[in-house]
Amino acid sequence: MxxxxxxxxxxxxxxxxxxxxxxxxxxxxxxxxxxxxxxxxxxxxxxxxxxxxxxxxxxxxxxxxxxxxxxxxxxxxxxxxxxxxxxxxxxxxxxxxxxxxDIDDARQALDDRYCGCHSSVADYAQELTEETGDIPSHLEMYIDYERMGRDMELGGDIYSVELGYQEVHIFWSH
Incomplete structure (x- = not known):
């Protein structure tokens, strides 16, 4: 940039x-x-x-x-x-x-689709998973949040903007 x-x-x-x-x-x-x-x-x-x-x-x-x-x-x-x-x-x-x-789409992204700033996409995937359900403690170590975050991006669910070290802004794509 x-x-x-x-x-x-x-x-x-x-x-x-x-x-x-x-x-x-x-x-x-x-x-x-x-x-x-x-x-x-x-x-x-x-x-x-x-x-x-x-x-x-x-x-x-x-x-x-x-x-x-x-x-x-x-x-x-x-x-x-x-x-x-x-x-x-x-x-x-x-x-x-x-x-x-497109200024209208950019405004809508910041107003309606912005999920916040996280240290990584994996950090966001972990936060989202923990907020939306209870994970049994004996299964926590088996969850691969990096892969989950990557799949969210590759699947088109989110897009991220990395502006610096551990400064990743997450947006819902739709």
């Missing part, structure tokens, strides 16, 4: 200048309100070295981790993703990336 920088921003380029071999654009804080973003784009376009600047494109971005931003993505969509990442940090990036940038 790419690093998440402190600032979540986009570089908006003037396409008229770009097509004529000139770099002209500006970095914009992607968490700004839409009016501020549009104002900055308008200001940049007015200062174009070309007299006929009408179109822009997002040519770069920072702070979005592995989440892709297309060059013609709407500013409202970019802002929604930026605010989601700002609120949820690295976990937000991973969830948004898992759902291919």
């Amino acid at each position: 790419k690093n998440i920088t402190a600032e979540i921003r986009i570089y908006v380029a003037d396409l008229a200048a770009y097509n004529n071999g000139k770099l002209h654009g500006c970095w914009i804080d992607a968490t700004s309100n839409i009016d501020e973003i549009l104002e900055q784009v308008d200001d940049m376009m007015e200062r174009s070295p070309e007299g006929f600047a009408e179109e822009w494109a997002i040519h770069d971005y920072e702070g979005f981790g592995g989440v892709s931003i297309s060059e013609h993505e709407g500013f409202e969509s970019v802002r929604e993703k930026a605010l989601f990442i700002e609120e949820h940090g690295a976990l937000g990036v991973s969830v948004l990336d898992h759902w291919c940038g």
Whole structure:
């Protein structure tokens, strides 16, 4: 996963200048309100070295981790993703990336499917097993929680996001 920088921003380029071999654009804080973003784009376009600047494109971005931003993505969509990442940090990036940038699915995953942070998938399988039934003490040593957790992932019941040492976030898949 790419690093998440402190600032979540986009570089908006003037396409008229770009097509004529000139770099002209500006970095914009992607968490700004839409009016501020549009104002900055308008200001940049007015200062174009070309007299006929009408179109822009997002040519770069920072702070979005592995989440892709297309060059013609709407500013409202970019802002929604930026605010989601700002609120949820690295976990937000991973969830948004898992759902291919679909902000609604990512929100639903965090709101409705999140099972918490565990030291491993096996730790979650053990917790779930112990919470849902009584295991006779003479059988406890025979339960393979690592295999159980792996089967839960391979079977599509859960997906996990590992953000660090013993920091595994678990989500129900459905």
